[in-house]
Amino acid sequence: MADIIQSLQNDRIKNLVKLQKKPIERKEQGLFVIEGRREISLAIQNKVKPHSFFVCDDIYSPDIHYPINLDEFTNIPIFKVSSEVYDKIAYRGDTQGIVMAAHNLQNNISDISFSKNGFYLVLESIEKPGNLGAVFRTADAAGVNGIIICGNSFDIYNPNAIRASLGCLFSVPFALTDNGTALKVLKNNNYNIFAAHPEGDKVFYEVDLKKPSAIIMGTESDGLSTFWKENADQLVTIPMMGQIDSLNISVSAAVIAYEGRRQRLNES
Structure with a gap:
């Protein structure tokens, strides 16, 4: 022994x-x-x-x-x-x-196999490990094809991220990259790029998420960068009915991811 x-x-x-x-x-x-x-x-x-x-x-x-x-x-x-x-x-x-x-996992964006009709979340410079883990948990539950994390400073292996994901960090494909590379890869794979923003000119459920789609979500403190505001195909918003103007990023991701799932289920 x-x-x-x-x-x-x-x-x-x-x-x-x-x-x-x-x-x-x-x-x-x-x-x-x-x-x-x-x-x-x-x-x-x-x-x-x-x-x-x-x-x-x-x-x-x-x-x-x-x-x-x-x-x-x-x-x-x-x-x-x-x-x-x-x-x-x-x-x-x-x-x-x-x-x-x-x-450590291999998490290069070149290793992701983009399906012809996939649905991806792109998280820009996410700050809180617990929020990241919660997004992975949502992505697994909603059938999201993968998560792209932009901003090289983030530590994906933070214990809080793993704990909050309930292990979904391992079941959902992900890649760490920069904004420019993410945009290039999404465009090369003919994905529609929707960026979540309070000033979006369409509500998230008004756009067609049945086609190959990527949802860009900004930081908890500063929101979406100018890069994605300028390069997204469409800015979309989540209506706020109270006095606050934003949701936790994991909640926002859940709302939009399940709308994508709903649209795709209705189509089938």
């Missing part, structure tokens, strides 16, 4: 904590951390490559809804840890006794 790691000063434990807390470590090591059966199960199902597992037998038990067959990973290190150590490496308190370090 493998020895149980009981020291918080163990080098592997210290490195795992670094991966959780420091974006620079995630980038330099090419690794990130996933917690919980559901998230790890979805990651494995979607071909995320494990680097190592950390399991607390006092907490962990198999789950038929989110299966993880550790016996399959004969070449992947599986480290047993004490409850005290697990409390240190678990970012949140309900992750069922298992943590996985994984290799």
